[in-house]
Amino acid sequence: MSTVAVPSRAPRPGSPTPSAGALQKAAHHGVRWWYAVLVAIMAWGLAAWIDELNVGLAATGMRDVVSWGIYIFTFAFFIGLSAGGLIMASSAEVFGIKALKPLSRLGVLSAAACVSVAALMIIPDLGQPFRILNLFVHPNWSSPLVWDILIITVYFVFSVVDLTVLHRHARADAEEGHGTRAARLRTVVRVLAYVGLPTAVLLHSVTAWIFGVQIARAWWNTSLMAPLFVVSAVLSGTALVTLLALLAERFGKVSLPEETRRWLRGFIVVSLFIDLFFVGADYITMLWGNVPSERSALNLVLPGGSWSWLFWLEWIVGGLVPLALLLVPRLRRQQWSLWAAALLAMVGVYAFRIELVVVGFVNPLTQFPPGNALGTYNPSASSFQLVGAYHPTWVEYGIVAGLAGLFAAIVTVGYRRLDVMGTAVGAGPLLGPPPADAASRREPQLPEPGALGASVAS
Amino acid sequence: MVIDTNRCVGCWTCAVACKEINDEPLGYWWNRVLTTAPNQSTAAKAPASENIDVPYGVYPNVELAYLPVACQQCNDAPCVKVCPVQATFRREDGVVLVDYERCIGCRYCMAACPYGVRIFNWGDGERAPGGVIGYGKDYRVDGRLVFAPVRPKGVVEKCTLCVERIDEGQVPFCVESCPLGARVFGDLNDPSSDVSRLVRDGGAQQLHPELGTDPNVYYLPVARRVAAES
Numbered sequence: 001m002s003t004v005a006v007p008s009r010a011p012r013p014g015s016p017t018p019s020a021g022a023l024q025k026a027a028h029h030g031v032r033w034w035y036a037v038l039v040a041i042m043a044w045g046l047a048a049w050i051d052e053l054n055v056g057l058a059a060t061g062m063r064d065v066v067s068w069g070i071y072i073f074t075f076a077f078f079i080g081l082s083a084g085g086l087i088m089a090s091s092a093e094v095f096g097i098k099a100l101k102p103l104s105r106l107g108v109l110s111a112a113a114c115v116s117v118a119a120l121m122i123i124p125d126l127g128q129p130f131r132i133l134n135l136f137v138h139p140n141w142s143s144p145l146v147w148d149i150l151i152i153t154v155y156f157v158f159s160v161v162d163l164t165v166l167h168r169h170a171r172a173d174a175e176e177g178h179g180t181r182a183a184r185l186r187t188v189v190r191v192l193a194y195v196g197l198p199t200a201v202l203l204h205s206v207t208a209w210i211f212g213v214q215i216a217r218a219w220w221n222t223s224l225m226a227p228l229f230v231v232s233a234v235l236s237g238t239a240l241v242t243l244l245a246l247l248a249e250r251f252g253k254v255s256l257p258e259e260t261r262r263w264l265r266g267f268i269v270v271s272l273f274i275d276l277f278f279v280g281a282d283y284i285t286m287l288w289g290n291v292p293s294e295r296s297a298l299n300l301v302l303p304g305g306s307w308s309w310l311f312w313l314e315w316i317v318g319g320l321v322p323l324a325l326l327l328v329p330r331l332r333r334q335q336w337s338l339w340a341a342a343l344l345a346m347v348g349v350y351a352f353r354i355e356l357v358v359v360g361f362v363n364p365l366t367q368f369p370p371g372n373a374l375g376t377y378n379p380s381a382s383s384f385q386l387v388g389a390y391h392p393t394w395v396e397y398g399i400v401a402g403l404a405g406l407f408a409a410i411v412t413v414g415y416r417r418l419d420v421m422g423t424a425v426g427a428g429p430l431l432g433p434p435p436a437d438a439a440s441r442r443e444p445q446l447p448e449p450g451a452l453g454a455s456v457a458s
Numbered sequence: 459m460v461i462d463t464n465r466c467v468g469c470w471t472c473a474v475a476c477k478e479i480n481d482e483p484l485g486y487w488w489n490r491v492l493t494t495a496p497n498q499s500t501a502a503k504a505p506a507s508e509n510i511d512v513p514y515g516v517y518p519n520v521e522l523a524y525l526p527v528a529c530q531q532c533n534d535a536p537c538v539k540v541c542p543v544q545a546t547f548r549r550e551d552g553v554v555l556v557d558y559e560r561c562i563g564c565r566y567c568m569a570a571c572p573y574g575v576r577i578f579n580w581g582d583g584e585r586a587p588g589g590v591i592g593y594g595k596d597y598r599v600d601g602r603l604v605f606a607p608v609r610p611k612g613v614v615e616k617c618t619l620c621v622e623r624i625d626e627g628q629v630p631f632c633v634e635s636c637p638l639g640a641r642v643f644g645d646l647n648d649p650s651s652d653v654s655r656l657v658r659d660g661g662a663q664q665l666h667p668e669l670g671t672d673p674n675v676y677y678l679p680v681a682r683r684v685a686a687e688s
Contacts, residue, residue, distance in 0.1 A: 145540065214540075360569075365666065369492065370493070
């Protein structure tokens with residue numbers, strides 16, 4: 001990825017005004033800087049990984065009590081982003097949500113980028129990364145991890161195929177209008193959407209079962225895990241596609257119709273409600289049952305516990321604040337409220353992933369003094385840890401940042417090469433605000449409001 | 459294996475012996491002696507302290523017991539079920555082992571183990587000067603490397619039940635070294651063996667029996683004689 005060429009784009013017909021040319025030049029310049037920054041971040045990540053290969057995982061903040069860390073919860077986060085993006089994109093087709101169709105290629109592009117990054121995120125977490133082929137040579141079919149690797153592979157191939165077909169269909173549509181080739185591809189697009197929706201749900205469910213089926217971790221062991229993962233995937237995936245679409249609007253030549261914004265708001269609000277409802281229901285169950293192994297984990301998260309900052313991020317910063325931004329009429333009308341809410345919702349989901357993975361480890365099921373052996377030696381401290389602690393190191397931050405940079409690079413290159421929104425949304429004003437008459441056009445464009453749209457209908 | 463918690467005095471001899479025979483690096487403990495209250499095989503109470511040997515309760519009503527914990531050699535071992543590459547496997551006689559040549563170091567087994575007995579080689583283990591002091595040779599079961607004096611970094615290791623010793627008719631080193639004879643080793647499938655008798659008649663319990671992992675390590679409760687005498 002380090003030698004990304006800046007793709008040249010033919011100027012679109014109807015926009016060769018002098019000011020547009022200057023703006024395009026400026027944008028071209030900005031893109032170079034953007035690629036330079038991304039390459040620098042990816043180089044940092046690569047250097048950090050080489051360091052980790054030399055030192056071993058001792059270079060990380062993980063130890064024997066908290067034995068999974070930032071790689072795993074970021075992996076789960078990216079899987080969620082990926083599944084959510086595709087669920088959103090496929091829903092547009094499966095449930096006939098016209099307003100979301102312009103975003104379907106962006107959603108699939110984001111899904112493909114996220115699943116690649118998530119798959120790569122596992123590799124630095126492995127103690128013996130060069131034995132990774134053992135996963136295919138000696139698979140153990142009772143391990144949820146094997147199924148997860150399988151579904152990730154299938155899903156990655158699927159999202160690439162889907163993106164290709166969507167791209168071809170859009171091109172055929174543009175070239176020959178509604179010709180036979182376009183019609184044939186149209187059928188394939190529909191079929192792929194019907195396959196993609198369950199695949200995406202399955203992808204995140206299997207990832208949830210990595211955690212949910214474990215009897216050793218009371219914090220994980222709930223049948224709610226898969227539904228919770230799926231709904232948080234829809235939330236974070238939609239939020240990500242929203243952010244990308246708004247970025248495209250800011251830097252590209254597209255404008256999002258108000259109708260599309262309404263559907264995005266609706267998806268975020270409804271999935272955020274369900275997400276908080278599930279998490280809350282889980283809390284109630286644990287509080288009522290008062291089982292020591294569950295309470296010892298829950299107490300860490302609830303206000304007053306040592307991990308309660310995650311609670312505030314999840315419930316307030318990533319919960320009530322985005323809900324208010326999207327539901328309170330005066331806030332909802334602000335241009336910034338949608339991207340702020342999307343960003344905060346993603347922060348909340350990331351906090352949930354941290355909470356899930358790390359808090360599950362902090363209090364082991366068999367917890368008596370002196371605790372678990374740490375697996376490393378520090379002359380000035382105990383070799384044991386009763387209550388787990390975890391502080392990621394710069395190596396871990398570097399690798400995660402590098403892979404996040406890779407995600408940004410894939411999306412940028414994909415966006416520019418495949419023109420995932422340009423023709424689909426329709427020619428809006430160049431780098432300008434959405435058409436002033438968008439509000440007046442809104443009502444007549446409205447198809448019958450579905451359940452999701454109704455919740456945010458003004 | 460049966461461990462008589464009524465005999466255990468918390469001297470950690472078994473833990474140190476384990477470190478010796480297996481050349482466990484500094485900060486690695488395959489076998490630990492946990493400080494608990496009597497007859498408390500599962501974590502119903504919060505730990506009394508971060509330190510060992512601190513009794514539970516308030517003076518004068520204090521109580522103290524020890525729980526030596528290494529791999530429980532489960533019949534339905536979660537680590538075997540979750541290992542994605544079949545590196546952790548259960549031998550026919552019930553010993554759960556790790557193939558150091560196959561383990562990819564994903565540490566899923568550590569997340570799955572209810573007993574926290576697995577140790578990961580985060581880096582190259584540090585050892586006290588003096589070289590190899592334990593068994594000192596590679597040991598293979600069905601061609602699979604289940605013991606090596608120096609384990610490579612990036613793999614998970616744990617108690618092997620001294621598989622290299624029991625295959626030659628010896629008892630595990632913790633059993634041999636226990637100064638109080640608190641550990642008894644034998645064949646649980648043989649109804650006439652000492653371990654079978656202790657499990658049958660002594661009221662021996664498994665750790666976290668409610669999880670259904672069905673460990674092959676049993677603990678004789680502290681208070682059984684008191685109960686029998688009264």
